Amino acid sequence: MENENVFRLSEKFYKKQPDSGIDLSKVLDASDENSFGFEKLQETKPGVWEHEEMPGLLILNKCLAPETQLDIVKCILERQLSDSRNKSNLSPFYELPHGEKNLWTMYKNGEDNVAIPPTGSSKPVTVKNLMEKKLRWITFGEQYNWTTRVYPDPATAPPFPEKLGHLTEELVHKATEFKDWKAEAAIVNFYSPRDTLSGHVDDAEDDLTLPLLSMSIGLDCIYLLGTETRKDVPKAIRLHSGDAVIMTGLSRKAYHAVPKIIPNTAPSYLQLKDEAVWNQWIQTKRVNFNIRQVRV
Numbered sequence: 001m002e003n004e005n006v007f008r009l010s011e012k013f014y015k016k017q018p019d020s021g022i023d024l025s026k027v028l029d030a031s032d033e034n035s036f037g038f039e040k041l042q043e044t045k046p047g048v049w050e051h052e053e054m055p056g057l058l059i060l061n062k063c064l065a066p067e068t069q070l071d072i073v074k075c076i077l078e079r080q081l082s083d084s085r086n087k088s089n090l091s092p093f094y095e096l097p098h099g100e101k102n103l104w105t106m107y108k109n110g111e112d113n114v115a116i117p118p119t120g121s122s123k124p125v126t127v128k129n130l131m132e133k134k135l136r137w138i139t140f141g142e143q144y145n146w147t148t149r150v151y152p153d154p155a156t157a158p159p160f161p162e163k164l165g166h167l168t169e170e171l172v173h174k175a176t177e178f179k180d181w182k183a184e185a186a187i188v189n190f191y192s193p194r195d196t197l198s199g200h201v202d203d204a205e206d207d208l209t210l211p212l213l214s215m216s217i218g219l220d221c222i223y224l225l226g227t228e229t230r231k232d233v234p235k236a237i238r239l240h241s242g243d244a245v246i247m248t249g250l251s252r253k254a255y256h257a258v259p260k261i262i263p264n265t266a267p268s269y270l271q272l273k274d275e276a277v278w279n280q281w282i283q284t285k286r287v288n289f290n291i292r293q294v295r296v
Contacts, residue, residue, distance in 0.1 A: 007230040014259040029238040030061040056249025064242040066269040077104040085158040088138040142185035191286040199257040219286040220265040226255040
């Protein structure tokens with residue numbers, strides 16, 4: 001059928017897969033030499049892999065050390081979530097606590113049943129419900145406006161976290177030819193099992209030749225990468241905790257999606273002694289960092 005949305009069919013296929021026994025027969029895993037299409041991976045630079053049928057998509061498997069993964073997720077929960085300048089999907093709907101007593105600290109300290117009031121006429125929601133189910137994304141650095149699909153005046157943006165900025169810039173500089181790439185904006189997605197992200201193209205930045213960096217922590221996922229049209233069959237890739245992909249070249253304007261989160265795959269090194277709340281939370285989440293340069 002000429003106008004058939006082939007990309008969407010692939011999304012539906014993986015979305016409908018059972019949590020146990022997922023069909024991985026056509027899923028590339030850069031950590032598994034027996035996975036589908038592994039023989040078509042080429043190492044373009046040390047630790048950087050590119051698939052011959054996915055030009056421009058750079059795979060950096062296990063590039064984030066365990067301590068780095070813990071550090072950057074805790075940075076988001078303990079510092080960025082407490083800053084009222086950083087917008088989240090919850091911001092328009094709830095009177096969120098900020099500063100030292102924020103959602104994460106309340107959740108961690110056993111105040112999970114405290115009700116957070118809404119900004120409108122809907123019912124209050126507990127801290128537990130917000131942290132475990134409703135928190136889907138937060139932005140920091142330049143704050144993307146999802147309604148107008150633009151980045152506001154950069155002078156009004158909170159600063160990009162310095163340590164995370166250095167880390168991500170180093171990854172991009174080493175893996176690509178873009179030695180001046182800057183981390184200016186980030187969208188961090190929090191996925192639970194059965195959450196998905198529909199096919200889309202990231203096209204709000206000034207220069208779409210500049211790389212987009214995506215880092216995964218927590219649960220594994222199935223990531224789909226297509227082309228600039230939904231009519232082409234996308235490639236499926238399994239991403240693990242500590243993996244990163246960098247979208248450059250043709251892949252930068254390609255449709256991509258996350259149709260499946262794989263439960264019970266969070267690595268044991270993310271579990272911490274005497275931090276039961278953290279341990280429970282992280283073993284049911286995939287935290288994904290999407291970082292880009294906005295300006296030229």
